[in-house]
Structure formats: C-alpha cells, structure tokens
Amino acid sequence: MYAQMVDTGAKRLRTSEEMSPEERAFQERIDADIKIEPKDWMPEAYRKTLIRQISQHAHSEIVGMLPEGNWITRAPTLKRKAILMAKVQDEAGHGLYLYAAAETLGVSRDELIADLHSGKAKYSSIFNYPTLTWADIGAIGWLVDGAAIMNQIPLCRCSHGPYSRAMIRVCKEESFHQRQGFDIMMTLCRGTLEQKAMAQDALNRWWWPSLMMFGPPDADSVHSAQSAQWKIKILSNDELRQRFVDQTVPQADYLGIKVPDPLLKWNDERGHYDTSPIDFEELYNVVKGNGPCNRDRLRTRVKAWEEGAWVRDAALAHAEKRAARSARKAA
Amino acid sequence: MNRDEQLFDYLLRIADSDLVLAQRLGEWVGHGPVLEEDIALTNVGLDLLGQARLWYAYAGEVETRFAARGRCEDELALLRDASEFRNLLLVERPNGNYADTIARQFYFDVWHRLFLFQLSRSGDARVGEIAAKALKEVRYHVERSADWVIRLGDGTDESHAKMQAAVDELWMYTGEMFESDATDQALTIAGIGCDASALAHPWREQLSSILSEATLTLPTGAWMQSGGKRGVHTEQLGHLLAEMQWLQRAYPGAQW
Ligand SMILES: [Fe+2]
Ligand SMILES: [Fe+2]
Numbered sequence: 001m002y003a004q005m006v007d008t009g010a011k012r013l014r015t016s017e018e019m020s021p022e023e024r025a026f027q028e029r030i031d032a033d034i035k036i037e038p039k040d041w042m043p044e045a046y047r048k049t050l051i052r053q054i055s056q057h058a059h060s061e062i063v064g065m066l067p068e069g070n071w072i073t074r075a076p077t078l079k080r081k082a083i084l085m086a087k088v089q090d091e092a093g094h095g096l097y098l099y100a101a102a103e104t105l106g107v108s109r110d111e112l113i114a115d116l117h118s119g120k121a122k123y124s125s126i127f128n129y130p131t132l133t134w135a136d137i138g139a140i141g142w143l144v145d146g147a148a149i150m151n152q153i154p155l156c157r158c159s160h161g162p163y164s165r166a167m168i169r170v171c172k173e174e175s176f177h178q179r180q181g182f183d184i185m186m187t188l189c190r191g192t193l194e195q196k197a198m199a200q201d202a203l204n205r206w207w208w209p210s211l212m213m214f215g216p217p218d219a220d221s222v223h224s225a226q227s228a229q230w231k232i233k234i235l236s237n238d239e240l241r242q243r244f245v246d247q248t249v250p251q252a253d254y255l256g257i258k259v260p261d262p263l264l265k266w267n268d269e270r271g272h273y274d275t276s277p278i279d280f281e282e283l284y285n286v287v288k289g290n291g292p293c294n295r296d297r298l299r300t301r302v303k304a305w306e307e308g309a310w311v312r313d314a315a316l317a318h319a320e321k322r323a324a325r326s327a328r329k330a331a
Numbered sequence: 332m333n334r335d336e337q338l339f340d341y342l343l344r345i346a347d348s349d350l351v352l353a354q355r356l357g358e359w360v361g362h363g364p365v366l367e368e369d370i371a372l373t374n375v376g377l378d379l380l381g382q383a384r385l386w387y388a389y390a391g392e393v394e395t396r397f398a399a400r401g402r403c404e405d406e407l408a409l410l411r412d413a414s415e416f417r418n419l420l421l422v423e424r425p426n427g428n429y430a431d432t433i434a435r436q437f438y439f440d441v442w443h444r445l446f447l448f449q450l451s452r453s454g455d456a457r458v459g460e461i462a463a464k465a466l467k468e469v470r471y472h473v474e475r476s477a478d479w480v481i482r483l484g485d486g487t488d489e490s491h492a493k494m495q496a497a498v499d500e501l502w503m504y505t506g507e508m509f510e511s512d513a514t515d516q517a518l519t520i521a522g523i524g525c526d527a528s529a530l531a532h533p534w535r536e537q538l539s540s541i542l543s544e545a546t547l548t549l550p551t552g553a554w555m556q557s558g559g560k561r562g563v564h565t566e567q568l569g570h571l572l573a574e575m576q577w578l579q580r581a582y583p584g585a586q587w
Contacts, residue, residue, distance in 0.1 A: 062366070069361035073354060076578040076587035077405045078387075081357070082380050088360050089373040096366055134578060134587070184587075192585050300362070308364025310493070311429045314486025321485060 002124045002148060003056035004215040005287060008049045010226040030231050035161035038104040046230055049223075050160055051105050052121075053232060055112045058098035059123035061091045062116075063297050067131040068140060076134055083180055084137060090173045097169055101162040117302045125283055126213050128291030135188055135195075135202035141181015143203075143210040143248065149174045150244045151214065154234035163232070182251065189255045196257070203252065204260045211275075212283040214241040220280075245273050334521065335396040337514045338455070340417065341524055342393060343407070344560055346386035347418035350408055351568070352439060353380040354575055355426055364429055371475060375436070378468040383408070385461045392457075409579040413569050414562040421504040423559075423568045427497070430483055430490070434497035437476040441537050442508045442530060444469045449525030458523060477541045484545025491546065498542070499550045506555025509534070514560075 016024055023043055029036065036042055065088050072088065075081035099109045115121035126144055131137065152174065155167045188199040215221060215237040227233035235243075252259050263276040286294070332340070356376030363369030387404035394401035402410075421439055426432050447469055450462035483494040509531040511519070518524030542549050558564060578587070 065361035065369075072357040072360055073574050074577055076409075076585075078350075078380065078384050078408055080587060082377060082384075085357060085360065085373055085377050085380070089370055089377070092361075092366055092370045092373070096370070099366075187587060191587075192582070194582065195585060304362040304364070308368075308429065310487065310489050311364035311368075311483070314483050314490030317490075318482040318486045 002060035002151070002213075003053040004124060004213065004283075005122070005221075006049060006053045006056065006223060006227065008223040008226040008230075009045045010223065013225050013229055027229070030159045030229075033157075033159075033231075035164065036159050037161045045226075046232075047105050049227065049230070050163065050232060051102055051107050051112075053227075054098055054102040054105075054163055054166075055107075055115070056122050056124070058095050058102060058112065059116045059121055060127060061095035061098060063123045063127045063301060064144075065091050065095075066297055066300055067127055067129070067293070068137060070131050071134060071137050074134070075137075080184070087141070087177050087180065090177070094166075094170045094173070097166040098163075101160075101166045104162045113305065117298070117305060119289070119298065122287060124213060125286040125291060126209050128286050128293045128297060129205065129209050130293050132205075133198050133202060135185070135198040136206070138181050138184030138188060138199065139202035139206040141177050141179075142185050142251070143181075143206050144213070145174050145177040145181060146248060147210050147213045147244050149178060150240055150247070154240075155232075157231075157234060159231035185255055185257075189257060199255065200257045203257050207260050208278065208282070209286075211241055211245070211278055212280070212286075214238075214244065216280060216283065217278075242272050245275060249273050332514070333397065334517070335393055337517050338523060339390055339393045339397070340514055341518055342386050342390035342458075344417040344419075346383045346390060346407070347416050348422050348439075348559075349379040349383035349386065351416070351418045351571065352422040352436075353377070353383060354571055355422065355432075355435075358426055359432065372432075375472050375475070378465075378472065382461070382465045382468070385464070389457050389461065405579065409576045413564055413572055416559075416562060416564065416568060416572070418559050418564075418568075419504070419507055420556060420559045420565055421501060421507070423565060423571060424501060424504060425567055428493060430493040430497040431500065433476055433479045433483060434494065434501050436472070437480050437541070438498075438501060438505050438508075438538075440469060440473040440476045441541075442505075442534050444473050445530045445533055446508075446525060446527075449530070453524070454522035480541055480547070481545040484542070484547040494545065495547050498547060499552070502550035502552050503554055503556045507557035507559055510557055510560070512560060 016027070019027065022041055026036070026040075026042060026046075029040075036046075068084065068088050068091075072081065072084055075084050099112060102112060103109060112121065116123065126147075131140070149171060152167050152171050156164055156171060158164045158167070185199055185202075188195040218224065218236045218238045221237055224233060224236060228236075249259055249264065261276050263274065265274050266272075267274045285291070289295075353376045356372050356379070359372050360369065360376075363372055384404050387407045390407060391401035391403055419439070421435060424431075424435055444466065447462045447466040451459055451466055453459040453462065480494065480498075483490040485491070486494075509528050511527045515524055515527050519526045539549055
C-alpha cells in the first residue's frame with residue numbers, strides 16, 4: 001500500500017522447469033520460509049522489484065512527513081504538539097530503516113532520492129491529499145496509519161530478511177500512531193458541534209483515498225502473482241482492503257460519524273461489509289501526478305534537498321579535512 | 332511584586348524561551364538538509380518542548396499562591412499575548428538558512444547549559460529538580476550545535492561565509508541573556524535564581540574556543556538589543572504566536 005503498484009517485470013509465473021538451478025534453489029528456500037539475506041544469491045528481477053517496493057515505501061514515509069508536519073506549528077495543545085512532532089520524527093526514522101534495507105540490495109540512498117525527485121520513483125498516493133483541518137491529523141493517524149499496519153503486519157513475514165526486520169520495527173510504532181489518531185478523533189467527536197463536524201469532514205475526505213492505498217483491484221494487479229510467489233506480497237490488495245473496511249467501519253460507528261458510502265452494508269452471507277465500487281480512475285490519476293498536492297509535495301522535497309546541498313557538502317569537506325589532519329599527525 | 336509573583340515571572344521566562352525555540356525547530360520538520368538532521372533537530376525541539384511543559388506546570392502551581400487560580404500549560408502557552416511573553420529575543424528570530432538556525436541554537440545552548448547548571452543548585456527544590464533533568468538533555472544539545480558550528484565554519488568556503496554571517500547577525504541578541512533585572516536580583520539573593528551576569532564570562536570563553544576551532548571570528552559588535560524579559564519583542568514573535576495559538580483562539584473553551 002505504501003508501495004501500491006510495483007512492477008515485477010514478469011508477465012506470468014515461471015514453472016520450476018523453466019528456472020535455472022540457482023533460481024530453483026532460491027524459490028525452494030522461499031517456499032521453506034527461509035529468509036533471503038544480502039549475501040545470498042537472488043534473481044535480478046527479485047532484487048529490482050524489492051528495490052522498487054522498499055524505496056516506494058521509504059519515499060512514502062518521507063513525503064508523508066509533509067502533510068502532518070503542516071500542523072506541528074498549529075497543534076491545539078502542547079501535548080498534541082509533542083505527540084505529533086514525535087510521530088513525524090518516527091516517520092523519518094522509518095524512512096531511514098527502509099533506505100538502509102534497500103541499500104543492502106546494492107543501491108545508494110542518494111540514487112533512490114534522485115529517482116524520487118525526478119519523478120521516476122513513486123510514493124503512496126495518499127500523501128498527495130491536503131491536511132486542511134486539525135481533524136485531518138486525527139484521520140491520518142486513524143485511517144492512514146491504520147491502513148499501513150494492515151499492509152505491513154503481513155510484510156513482517158516477507159522473504160527478504162532486511163525488509164522483514166525493518167517492517168517489524170516500523171509496525172510497533174505505527175500502532176502507536178493509529179491509537180493516537182483515533183484518540184484525536186474521539187476527542188473531537190465528544191467535543192463541540194463544530195469539532196464533530198470537523199471530524200466528519202475529515203472522514204469524508206480521507207475515506208476513499210485510504211481505500212485506494214491498497215492499490216488497484218486484484219483483477220488489474222498484473223504483478224501480484226510474481227510478488228506472492230516471492231513472498232514479498234503476502235495478501236492481495238482486495239483482501240487487505242476488505243480487512244481494513246471490516247475493521248474500520250465499527251470504529252466509525254463507535255465515534256458516531258458516518259462513512260461516506262451510501263451502499264456500505266454488512267453482508268451476513270459473506271461475513272464482510274459490502275462497499276460501493278471504488279473510483280480507481282482517481283487512484284490512477286493521483287499516481288500519474290494529478291492529485292491535489294503532487295506538485296507541491298515534490299517541489300517541497302526537492303527544495304529541502306537543494307537548499308541542504310551546501311550543508312551536506314560542508315559536512316563532507318570537514319570530514320575530509322579532519323581525516324587529512326589526522327593522517328598528517330600519524331605520519 | 333512579592334516573591335511568588337517574581338518566581339512566576341522567572342519561570343515564564345525560562346518556559347517561554349524553551350517553547351518559542353521548540354516552535355521554531357518544529358518549522359524545520361520535514362525540511363531538513365538531510366534525514367538524520369531532521370530527526371536530530373526534532374529531538375532537540377521535543378526536549379525543549381518537554382522542558383517548557385515542566386516549567387509551565389510549576390509556574391501554574393506558583394500562580395495559585397497569589398492568584399485566584401493557577402493556569403494550565405495550554406492557557407499559559409496559547410492564551411497569552413506577545414507582550415506577556417518573557418522569552419529571549421534570540422529564540423524568536425526566524426530560522427533563516429541552516430547556519431542561522433545553528434548559530435541561534437549554539438548561542439542559546441551554551442548559555443542554557445550554564446544557566447541550568449546554576450539552577451540545578453537552586454534553593455527551591457522544584458526548580459532544582461526540573462533544571463537537573465533539563466541539564467542532562469541540554470548537555471547533548473550543546474555538543475551537537477557546537478559540532479555543527481565547527482563543521483560549517485571549517486567546511487567549504489560557502490559554509491564558512493554563511494556561518495560567519497549567521498553568528499554576526501545574531502550577536503546583538505546575546506547580550507540580553509546576561510542582563511540582570513530586579514526579578515533576577517531578588518531571586519538570586521533568595522537563593523532561588525541565578526546571577527545572569529555571572530554567566531557572561533564562561534559563555535564567552537566557551538564560545539571563543541568553539542569559534543576558533545571553527546575558524547570563525549568572534550563578533551565584536553557592542554550594541555545589544557534586549558526587551559524579551561519585559562515583553563518587548565521583535566516583530567517576528569507576533570506571527571509565531573498567531574500561528575501557534577490560532578486553534579485555541581478560534582475555538583475558545585474547546586477540548587482537544
Ligand atoms: Fe511510518
Ligand atoms: Fe506512522
């Protein structure tokens with residue numbers, strides 16, 4: 001979901017007979033639930049797909065700091081301000097672990113960041129929506145971090161050792177974020193009429209984009225089968241989305257606000273909620289760059305990076321001077 | 332002003348400086364020059380915010396000794412006007428470029444550590460406790476900001492020029508840290524506060540040593556701007572408060 005549409009380069013699955021001996025041994029390890037570690041042999045397509053997936057995920061953490069960071073200076077109480085700052089800081093930390101996991105696959109953080117800035121690499125569509133009120137900070141924690149957990153808990157079991165370990169660390173923190181977001185929503189829903197309206201408005205705007213976080217419907221997800229075989233995708237987009245809906249609707253009921261879907265209904269037979277069809281055109285558009293904040297988000301990231309260039313250069317130059325000085329001393 | 336009123340005012344000076352600087356650091360979140368710096372700056376901001384909250388909590392208690400009731404941290408932070416803020420002018424100065432932010436932090440951190448060390452030995456047990464706790468965090472802040480002054484000062488020509496410009500620019504806001512007014516004097520005599528002027532010498536010593544390692548020149552300007560302790564601020568504080576206090580002001584009495 002933070003990695004919504006990951007290209008695996010595969011049109012169809014290859015049978016065991018079509019695989020090279022190395023590849024067959026690799027698939028057997030995966031089937032036996034043995035983790036793939038950086039020193040192990042891996043097919044080039046697995047490596048490339050993982051780089052795409054992990055970097056999309058890392059970029060999402062970093063770009064995701066912006067919509068929430070937007071409210072740090074305006075948080076309504078000192079306690080909320082502290083919680084929000086710590087949360088956004090956690091997201092930066094998630095970005096770091098994930099870039100480090102990607103680096104084990106033979107690519108540098110700078111290269112990955114360059115791909116983000118050029119528009120070549122993607123990040124989750126959800127962060128291209130604006131945070132317009134304080135309630136949006138609640139809704140993001142509740143829904144967006146909620147959806148992230150839904151997706152990332154299974155990834156703790158994925159086949160790639162560094163990625164799975166990063167996911168385990170990340171998930172612990174995401175569940176804090178989710179609870180804190182829900183707590184903001186709860187406080188608003190128990191507050192004044194204006195506050196409750198703010199909470200409802202936030203749910204109205206974040207509901208559908210949150211469902212889109214899980215990516216295109218399974219029928220259109222050409223790359224899922226390969227990712228499933230490699231165990232870097234454990235559950236399908238639609239399965240995850242359904243789980244999320246089933247978990248979230250009762251929470252909205254508890255808050256006393258309404259999910260903006262007139263067709264939303266519990267289906268006894270399926271044991272799941274039915275929803276209206278999702279407008280995936282919107283998702284494809286946002287992924288293509290046509291969301292409400294795509295340009296702003298990317299421009300902001302590029303600006304921070306470019307304005308920081310002289311700082312990074314200075315740090316490097318200073319480290320070199322130091323090294324040269326201590327080398328002279330040693331000589 | 333009686334002793335408690337003076338103490339209340341004194342506590343607000345400390346809390347307000349911590350809060351305003353934390354607010355400035357909060358503006359950097361997501362915009363730092365490199366991810367590790369984003370995290371580190373936020374850490375410092377979080378420490379200062381936490382310290383502000385401890386000082387406000389105690390200020391609210393002290394307020395009950397002379398007023399009908401004591402205000403909570405959010406009333407103190409989010410419902411006072413600029414003229415009631417007692418922070419140092421230095422901390423309300425805008426972030427500018429990274430060198431400006433580092434210079435502001437460095438001047439403040441070196442002073443803050445000296446100040447808290449004195450307060451950690453305060454005759455008022457609560458003041459002593461909070462100062463001792465804050466001091467542990469601030470030791471690390473000084474290390475970090477001094478390290479960056481050195482890296483930027485002794486980095487590239489560009490970073491050197493920017494760092495020198497930043498320490499020069501902010502210099503005139505440093506004098507205020509060592510001014511001692513009636514409140515400072517009364518609380519120093521009472522063994523609660525510390526003699527601000529006595530910090531000037533060690534501050535300058537530490538500064539000189541770091542600046543020289545950074546190949547930077549100690550600014551020489553004699554003019555010092557002050558007013559923070561009296562609530563006379565620079566134009567920037569009003570904007571900072573307008574943003575910080577907006578929700579509390581727009582929805583009076585709401586719980587968040
Ligand atoms: Fe995260
Ligand atoms: Fe999160």
